[in-house]
Amino acid sequence: MxxxxxxxxxxxxxxxxxxxxxxxxxxxxxxxxxxxxxxxxxxxxxxxxxxxxxxxxxxxxxxxxxxxxxxxxxxxxxxxxxxxxxxxxxxxxxxxxxxxxxxxxxxxxxxxxxxxxxxxxxxxxxxxxxxxxxxxxxxxxxxxxxxxxxxxxxxxxxxxxxxxxxxxxxxxxxxxxxxxxxxxxxxxxxxxxxxxxxxxxxxxxxxxxxxxxxxxxxxxxxxxxxxxxxxxGAASILLGELGEPQADGLRAFGPAASRLWLSSRQPSRPGQLQRLHIRAQDVSLALDDPQRISIQNHLPVRIERIDPIRPSQQLVSCRTADGQLLLAEVTRRAVEQLQLAPGLAVFALIKSVALLE
Ligand SMILES: Nc1ncnc2c1ncn2[C@@H]1O[C@H](COP(=O)(O)OP(=O)(O)OP(=O)(O)O)[C@@H](O)[C@H]1O
Structure with a gap:
């Protein structure tokens, strides 16, 4: 049409x-x-x-x-x-x-x-x-x-x-x-x-x-x-299904390989993809999966490209295990210290997510 x-x-x-x-x-x-x-x-x-x-x-x-x-x-x-x-x-x-x-x-x-x-x-x-x-x-x-x-x-x-x-x-x-x-x-x-x-x-x-x-x-x-x-600023939209609340109130979002946890009172709609908004500045990158950390959402991702966005900041485009794009805003210094580069497998630590109703 x-x-x-x-x-x-x-x-x-x-x-x-x-x-x-x-x-x-x-x-x-x-x-x-x-x-x-x-x-x-x-x-x-x-x-x-x-x-x-x-x-x-x-x-x-x-x-x-x-x-x-x-x-x-x-x-x-x-x-x-x-x-x-x-x-x-x-x-x-x-x-x-x-x-x-x-x-x-x-x-x-x-x-x-x-x-x-x-x-x-x-x-x-x-x-x-x-x-x-x-x-x-x-x-x-x-x-x-x-x-x-x-x-x-x-x-x-x-x-x-x-x-x-x-x-x-x-x-x-x-x-x-x-x-x-x-x-x-x-x-x-x-x-x-x-x-x-x-x-x-x-x-x-x-x-x-x-x-x-x-x-x-x-x-x-x-x-x-x-x-x-x-x-x-930059942001990503991830698509996924929202699960039922667990005993502690958190709900799963997305397939097992890229599972995120969030709290939301929105009714889940089985079989229907919902949109999750993640600001690039709420995403950090780590070379290993940190265990002793309060942030719940760690996703294994692969870096696709790195673009300068401000003199001290770079935008790192990453692909999640289910093929979606996740943007992380990190300092140029961090890119150099961690030797971040396209092709590298890293962990994205996501501080905050918002389900778009
Ligand atoms: N009837 C008109 N006579 C003369 N100029 C007009 C007329 N209608 C619109 N314009 C001008 O045409 C341009 C485009 O207007 P339009 O309303 O299509 O823009 P817009 O992108 O929808 O803007 P907004 O987001 O503010 O509604 C503007 O510069 C406006 O001032």
Missing amino acids: NLRISAELQLADEFRLQVDTELPLQGVTALFGRSGCGKTTLLRIVAGLERVRGARVQFAGQCWQDGRQFVPLHRRRIGLVFQEPSLLPHLSARDNLLYGYRRTPEALRRLHPDQVCALLGIEDLLQRRIDQLSGGQRQRFALGRALLTSPQLLLLDEPLSALDSQTKREIMPFLSRLATEAGVPMLLVTHAPEEVQRLADRVVFMQDGRIQCIESLQQALARPDSPLFADQ
Whole structure:
């Protein structure tokens, strides 16, 4: 399921959008870049909200726009969710939710109210008026309303950026469930690396109106100069299954050869991969497996490459036994003292991990 888009657009004097690309869209594709780089404009062209002369847009073999035809938004079967949930204040939460569902022909309905309510945890809120919902609850209803039109593509334009950080944390698990369970490809506009790391399968990096590159999340997290590391430093995402709590409360994450221990109250979802976030600065390297140490998580890894990131610091890219990439930030002095080099087998000591819900 690909999106093919080619468009040129001059906005005011100083901004020019120039895009000619084809994107695979399975799962979640993040459109990432600094404020003003053209993410929203690109999304509006895909939606048909910005009618650009000469642009071409094709989705899954259907032509939405070319020199001869222009399919309007309501016929593209797109779900749209913006920064501010645009719910109708005179309708109940329930009627808002069902607004698009009732207008979707029965033959096209693939998602149904019970399913979507359960996915978004809004069953108990259906009778409320819109002004009786919190910001996060409203945004969940906006997501539900968009989903219930059974769209073939969901466009999310910074759906979390108007929410405070507590509410963001509350709604993030629902978004990631939606990403894995709703089965609708999503194009997510964001400038928050955290949202990309939690939700995305691939990243479209934009700068000054152009697409710089398109990478899988793993590729985007594998280069030291990744724009995702610009503000908060390098980090890895490990994928694995989360086990049940042991007697001491810790839970296993990942296969036996690369097993980590962590504490989390998140329900385990057997058979489903979950994401673990590990900051490179929380990872140390040792030549031997230290036994008399309080850090619980020691993984045997092999060094793949070493890149300078600051005058005194180096980023060491390591491969775990199950083939995943783990980044460690260590001093140049440590690299020299331990004679760290590509190919060397070492132990990664991980001080802190965070399960992304
Ligand atoms: N209608 C318009 N008229 C003139 N300039 C516009 C218009 N809409 C957007 N722009 C300009 O086009 C550029 C791209 O805007 P756009 O909203 O697409 O960026 P963005 O990457 O989504 O930014 P943000 O992350 O802040 O939402 C900006 O410089 C913006 O000021």
